[in-house]
Amino acid sequence: MLLAKALRSSTFKFALVSIAVFGAVVIALFGYVYWSTAAYVLGQTDSAIAAERGSLHRAYESSGHGGLVAAIEQRLADRRFDGFYLLADPSYSVIAGNLSQWPSMLKESGEGWSQFNSDAPKPDASADRVLLRARYETLPDGFHLLVAKDIGDARRFMNGIYGVLAFTVLFVFLLAAVASVSVTRRTVGRIESINATSRAIMESGLGRRIPLRGTHDEWDQLARNLNSMLERIEGLMGEVKQVTDNVAHDLRTPLMRMRGRLEKASIGRREAEGDQSLISAAIADLDDVLRMFSSLTRISQIEAANRTAAFRTVDLAEVAAEVVELFDAAAEDKGGHIRVVDGEPVLVSADRDLLFDAMANLVDNAIKHGRAAGEVTVAVGRNDGGAVIAVADDGPGIPADEHLHVFRRFYRLERSRGTPGNGLGLSLVAAVARLHCARIDMFDNAPGLRVELHFPSAAEYPERGQGIANEGVAP
């Protein structure tokens, strides 16, 4: 079964192709080594034979037939020579030499090179037939001369090399086969464990995680990344559920009120003034619901896509001045005042509408939850190359352990339950911050709360979307 699985595996197919290519290269390489070694060894023999023939020719030229026979005799008597010689007359009868007869297949063929087995005794008197490489020719006077060497050793040497090479190729193939099978099994095994977890997740929910082996290799890395992705998805699902619950709760309250009013109107007698006030109240409630609804969809829209198409170069100081000017009247109504600190131009790439909305929410919060007759400041500046907006009030502030929660949708501090609002303002600020890859920090302004929006410096900007993975919310 594993074999069938292995054959389907793309890793295994890839291994097979690799082995085929690798094997072909090894065979070609070894073939070349074998061929060039053989050529070298034979070349040595051939040049020795040529040298012998040369000196015999010289003897023949200087002293004719007699000299040639004498030279051959002398070589045969000398143990240092291991060659074979044969001089035959035109009718191939042996005149001198240590071969018993002229090889029959060399008759009639003039001159050339040849290889043949002979039962002539070896010079060192060891028995057996010998393999000879011979140069044969017909002398000008019609006699035949043959000079040969025993190449049995060379042949055995070449056979030995051939055996070693063949064995090596076989061994390499075997090794590659074992390696590819084990790599395939390992790969298929790890993928199978990831697949099994995926199936389990599809069947039973997001609680499962891919087991790690602790090897810190790329498989563990993949498993870790998939696991953190699962964690993120699980977290988001939890948030969605939380939000759904909150929406249900916050919608039910005004809807219930509306239903009550309409029911009262439908049961009661028609009466112009009472009906009018019931209808007005119902419309006001409905408007609340719709406003909350559009805030929610707006936040989801900002969060869903990387809406960077509307990004332009925006001067934060200018936006801050406009927000402050817009809220000046509201702060005055509460007896306090609002001002911009340090109005130097600070340019960022941003969506002006969203930025204005986010700043307006922060300032609105600062006025609403700050001290009555207090002061709200909006500061714009640069810090470590990145732009910073800080909105501060001198009111009661927010306890440090609540800092993280206030960005959650519908979250409201206990003491703000009485003030108008739906708990979505800071969620919108957080969504806008994430879109701009900005970080939100909250500090105790002693007294009051200071909220800072830190934009990444130009150098950190290209990785847009990266900041969305790690929420830019830190206490």
Next chain:
Amino acid sequence: MTGARRRILVIEDDPETAEQLVDFLETRGYATDLAADGNEGLRLAQSAPYAVIVIDRMLPGIDGIAVIRRLREAGTVTPALIVSALGEVDDRVRGLRAGGDDYLVKPFAFVELLARVEALARRSATVVKETVLRVGDLELDLVSRTVNRGGRAVELLPREFQVLEYLVRNEGHVVPRAMLLEHVWDLHFDPTTNIIDVYVGRVRRKVDSEQAYPLIHTIRGVGFCVRAPR
């Protein structure tokens, strides 16, 4: 105002919404034609002159944006108000780029729709270049950017002047908050706070306090209106 000046084409596929729209516009003195799908709307829009076309974004047949694009390609310049149940953020841009002139997200108050329709209808009428605007005893000098009421100067910040100017230019018509925010601040979102009311409140204090009669009126749930007593 007769004929084409008071004739509005409504292209809306939901029968109940369409009926409400038509009823409301007719009580305000407009004549209306109704088309239930994009093709019919396209045909009607090209067959007669209208002051304004109110068109739903999602329609059976061809959708609202395609209808407007075809009208513009065919050279029909009747102002179009796109009404959509889709989210405002990206869709708005797409609608305006296709040749729509204004955009309103469902659900909306009919008064707001009327305000926008009237603004578009006025726009299709002739635009007069004026240097001084007058309502009752209020006078806005658009060149020197100064305001006086009954001969006494009213000190306004530049932005407050813009707010007043926009309201006065739309004298007698309701200006919804979102329209004010769009035209004075160039912002395209619906503020969840009452900040515009507070801001206009301050303008009103400067303009209307200690005067014979108020000029700036708040229309509850919608916006503001500048009107002199007759």
